[in-house]
Amino acid sequence: xxxxxxxxxxxxxxxxxxxxxxxxxxxxxxxxxxxxxxxxxxxxxxxxxxxxxxxxxxxxxxxxxxxxxxxxxxxxxxxxxxxxxxxxxxxxxxxxxxxxxxxxxxxxxxxxxxx
Amino acid sequence: xxxxxxxxxxxxxxxxxxxxxxxxxxxxxxxxxxxxxxxxxxxxxxxxxxxxxxxxxxxxxxxxxxxxxxxxxxxxxxxxxxxxxxxxxxxxxxxxxxxxxxxxxxxxxxxx
Numbered sequence: 743x744x745x746x747x748x749x750x751x752x753x754x755x756x757x758x759x760x761x762x763x764x765x766x767x768x769x770x771x772x773x774x775x776x777x778x779x780x781x782x783x784x785x786x787x788x789x790x791x792x793x794x795x796x797x798x799x800x801x802x803x804x805x806x807x808x809x810x811x812x813x814x815x816x817x818x819x820x821x822x823x824x825x826x827x828x829x830x831x832x833x834x835x836x837x838x839x840x841x842x843x844x845x846x847x848x849x850x851x852x853x854x855x856x857x
Numbered sequence: 858x859x860x861x862x863x864x865x866x867x868x869x870x871x872x873x874x875x876x877x878x879x880x881x882x883x884x885x886x887x888x889x890x891x892x893x894x895x896x897x898x899x900x901x902x903x904x905x906x907x908x909x910x911x912x913x914x915x916x917x918x919x920x921x922x923x924x925x926x927x928x929x930x931x932x933x934x935x936x937x938x939x940x941x942x943x944x945x946x947x948x949x950x951x952x953x954x955x956x957x958x959x960x961x962x963x964x965x966x967x968x969x
Contacts, residue, residue: 748899775956787947787960794956833899837958842907843888843951844915845958847899 744769746836748848755824756856762809763819763851765834774838776810776817781850782830790832793817824855860884861961863948869967876935878964880948888951889931890958891915891923893944900947906931938968 745768755761767776778790793801793810801808805825809818821828834848860883870876880889887908892900902915904923912923920942924932935942948961 746899777957779960785945785963787949789957792956837956839956842905843953843956844902844905845890845900845949847892847901849897849899 744771744836744838744841744846746834746846746848748834748851750851751849752852752854754854754856755821757824757826759824760820760822761824761853763821763832763834763853765817765819765848767815767817767834767836767846769815769836769838771838771840773840774836776808777835777837777845778806778808778817778819779833779835779847780828780830781833782827787833791819821853826855826857829853829855861948861950861959863946863961863964865964866962867965869969870938871969872939873937876938876966876968878933878946878948878966880931880933880961882929882931882948882950884950884952884959885928886950886952886959887928888953889925890949890951891921891931891933892947892949893917893942894947894963895944903933903946935966938966940968942966943968 774795776793780788791803805822831850836846890905891903906912906925946964949958951958
């Protein structure tokens with residue numbers, strides 16, 4: 743079975759600063775994908791960034807980047823130059839095609855950006 | 858945006874009544890999923906479908922059933938709603954060869 747753990751229920755960051763959200767996972771699969779989804783107060787789930795496990799290079803999307811440590815099964819999200827619009831719940835998720843493309847989500851981290 | 862709508866968006870119902878939530882997609886995605894979101898639990902998979910009339914149970918399927926008679930529609934039914942089923946329900950879609958899931962806007966269900 744796959745498990746995803748987010749150990750930081752809540753975090754805050756000053757506007758324009760950098761913050762890192764942690765995520766660890768457990769799996770015996772070799773072929774898998776990792777994701778960070780953002781859920782603002784509107785409740786819509788928005789994909790922030792994805793990482794393919796076979797790629798060693800860390801994914802980057804504008805101000806968002808990940809630190810993917812495959813051996814440690816760690817997948818943290820770094821948000822640079824934090825903006826008020828980044829205030830949201832962030833979910834880490836795992837998916838493997840070998841387990842039917844099912845997603846496994848962490849419990850989420852509530853991030854507040856302080857003006 | 859994968860063109861996913863959910864109806865109703867909000868519903869209040871009484872314990873013991875049947876409830877059906879509908880998910881409709883316009884992208885012809887083969888895979889569809891129902892999740893529930895609760896504080897402290899993240900999103901948990903209720904049921905999923907890999908095609909028309911091809912459905913299976915997820916992690917928290919007790920008390921729920923699903924049906925998929927058309928590619929574009931995936932129905933979630935609570936046969937006899939209980940207060941523990943008060944939650945926000947999300948539908949999602951996916952496609953073979955595409956790793957991302959696309960989410961609907963969610964339905965807030967309150968069982969009194």
